[in-house]
Amino acid sequence: MKQETVGITGTGHALPKRVLSNRDLEKMIDTSDRWIRERTGIIERRIISEGESTLTLAVKASQQALQKAGLLPEELDMIIVASVTPEQALPSTACLVQAKLNAKNASAFDLTAGCTGFIYALTIAKQFIANSSLHKILVIGxxxxxxxxxxxxxxxxxxFGDGAGAVVMEKVNNSRGIIATRLYSEGSKADLLYIPGGGTVLPITKENLDKKLNFIKMNGPEVFKFAVKVMVESTQEVLKMDGKTAADLSYLIPHQANIRIIDTARKRLGMEKEKVLTNIEKYGNMSSASIPVLLDEAVEKGLFRQGDLLGMVAFGAGFTWGACLMEWSL
Amino acid sequence: MDIFGKVRKIICEHLDVNEDSVTLKTTFEDLDADSLDVVEMVMALEEEFDLEISDEEVEKIKSVGDIVNYIEEHTS
Known part of the structure; x- marks a missing residue:
């Protein structure tokens, strides 16, 4: 059976209004602007305030993506939300987005894959369009x-920072669209980046909250080393699947966890700085939202040309990681 | 360039310190290097000498001499 060519036909993003700078953090904790910049590349990040939430940002990003794709919400066949911070415990954020958009013909579900969530969701959407009767899917990070x-x-x-990005995926005929994707997991490394509480084993009780079990714990150095390794390897793997090398990439859109992870991976891939996109300085690590926000910002700047070869690669808690190679469709 | 010379060059590049301030006895604490600096240096050394230094070994590395010894033992 001939597989359909699937591509991104619309992009959007939404960010909280409130800016939290390194200078602001200096007043809250024992840190310095210089230390944060040198260690992470981050200068400021966005944090939600009154009236903003997972849902409001997701809906705003989705509306932009639909508008750019020239689609009505009711034309959507599926909505996938990649997130580790749902609007509420039940139902899925995707169902709440469906209701807000009035996308009444879509099935909707959430998935969790840490900071790799967007690559996972994009890969699943691609499969549904290529191999089933679904035509138009909204993917939100x-x-x-x-x-x-x-x-x-x-x-x-x-x-870290807050944000949302969305893409509309459809069949395309003016480019090769999504060429290759690869997903990976290594659950044996779960305890290097995790939140112990908030699930069934350590539920939300006053005692567990007092112990701060609902917060992120991370082994920074080990995560750093593993991140560089697997981001380089998975990027090379999707390139290899199409007989390409990093030199063929027009741009690489990496997950924004730390500028030093990005720089080290970039050097190992032998890529020039201009070809590896970043926005970590403005937003910090937005988990599933980092890649789609970066993608939409590049689209708004008019950076991509139809036929450009783009790589996307992410890494996150799980561990999970994955990469995607695509030819730009717009 | 001998192993110490190569190691010193990588350390100086990563920590932005003068070559004169790096001897075999110098510790990373002396150089004001934190865990992230050490990881980045180890990654650069792994690439330069084409070997892999496990996380447990990294934890044992305290001085420039420790690194040079490790590399001498693990390269032919």
Whole structure:
């Protein structure tokens, strides 16, 4: 059976209004602007305030993506939300987005794959369009990590920010679209980046909250080393699947966890700085939202040309990681 | 360049310190290097000498001499 060519036909993103700068953090915890910049590349990040939430950002990003794709919400066949910070415990954020958009013909579900969530969701959407009767799928990466960080832990709280990005995926005939994707997991490394509480084993009780079990714990150095390794390898793997090398890439869109992870991976791939996109300086690590926000910002700047070869690669808690190679369709 | 010379060059590049301040006895604490600096240096050394230093070994590395010894033992 001939597989359909699937591509991205619309992009959108939404960010909280409130800006939290390194200078602001200096007043909250024992840290410095210089230390954060040198260690992470982050200068400021966005944090939700009154009236903003996972859902409001997801809906705003989705509406932009639909508009750019020239689609009505009722034309959507499926909505996938990649997130570790749902709007509420039940039902899925995707169902709440469906209701807000009035996308009444879509099936809707959430998935969790840490910071790799967007690559997972995109891969699943691609498969549904290529191999089933579904035609139009909305993929959203949204995370409100400000809710999961211990604002007294200077090692982690400086790293993260809130945001949402969305893409519409459809059949395309003007480019090769999504050429290759690869997903990976290594659950044996779960305890290097995790939140112990909030699930069934350590439920939300006053005692568990007092112990800060609902916050992110991370072994920074080990995560750093593993991240560089697997981001390089998975990027090379999707390139190899199409007989390409990093030199063929027009742009690489990496997950934004730390500028030093990105720089080290970039050097190992032998790529020039201009070809590896970043926005970590403005937003920090937005988990599932980092890649789709970066993608939409590049689209808004008019950076991509139809036929450009783009790589996307992410890494996150699980561990999970994955990469995607695509030819730009717009 | 001998192993110490190569190691010193990588350390100086990563920590932005002068070659004169790096001897075999120098510890990473002396150089004001934190865990992230050490990881980045180890990654650069792994690439330079084409070997892999396990996380347990990294934890034992305290001084420049420790690194040079490790590399001498693990390269032919």
């Amino acid at each position: 949204v995370d409100i990590l400000s809710y999961l960080v211990d604002w007294e832990d200077r090692k982690t709280c400086v790293l």
